[in-house]
Amino acid sequence: MAYSFEQHKITGAIEADDEYWRGLEDGKFQLSRCSDCKTWTWPAHFRCGHCGCWEMEWVEMEPKGKIFTYTRSRYAFDRVLERKDDVPYVSVVAEIPEAGNIRVMGVLAGPEEGLAIGAPVRGRILPPSPKTKNYPSIVWELDL
Numbered sequence: 091m092a093y094s095f096e097q098h099k100i101t102g103a104i105e106a107d108d109e110y111w112r113g114l115e116d117g118k119f120q121l122s123r124c125s126d127c128k129t130w131t132w133p134a135h136f137r138c139g140h141c142g143c144w145e146m147e148w149v150e151m152e153p154k155g156k157i158f159t160y161t162r163s164r165y166a167f168d169r170v171l172e173r174k175d176d177v178p179y180v181s182v183v184a185e186i187p188e189a190g191n192i193r194v195m196g197v198l199a200g201p202e203e204g205l206a207i208g209a210p211v212r213g214r215i216l217p218p219s220p221k222t223k224n225y226p227s228i229v230w231e232l233d234l
Contacts, residue, residue, distance in 0.1 A: 107134035109148045114215050114226035119153040121189045122146045130190035153213025153228060155184035158193050160205065172221045182230040184211050199229035210234065 106122075113120040123130045124138035125145035137144050160182045166174035173179060180198035185191045196213065198205070211230040218224045 106136045106146075110134060111226060113148065113150070114228065115218065117215055118150050119213055119215065119228065120148045120150040121186065121192060121194075122148055123189070130192045132189070132192040132194065149189070151186070151188050153186075153194075153215070154188070154233070155186040155194070155211055155213075155230075157205070157207055157209045157211055157230075158183045158185045159207065160198065172223065176221075180205065182211065184213070184230050194228065196228040196230045198231070200231045202232075204232050204234045 109122070110120065121130060121132055122134040123146065124141060124143050125147045126143035127138060127141040129138055129140040131138060131146065134146070136146070138146070160180050162178050162180050163173075164178045166177050176197075180202065181195060182198050183193045183195050185193050194213075199214065210233040212233040213228045213230055216222065216227045216229060218226050
């Protein structure tokens, strides 16, 4: 049986980011912005912090950006034991220029050659799995 976001009722911490997870599950990278002033908002919220508008829209875009920061995990932490076979692995925070440079986190996939702050990355969406605690996820690959 195929995994279903709706069936499992997986949501984010405040549920304002549910559309992000639904989009990833459907193979779409989408981020939120205010319907009124067009300010990008991430993490997602129900209300714009810039103008106070309660209407947010989700904009689909290509998952492309540049590395803002990264860190290498060399230990299997108790809250993410699902990744113990991946140690060491690199977590990346990528800035998305098309979305006002908001930052989205993911794990680096592929070779680390060229890994540096400012390096271009391209996202690839993975389906939910036990490794990702049954959430769909995005991994970043260097786009040199």
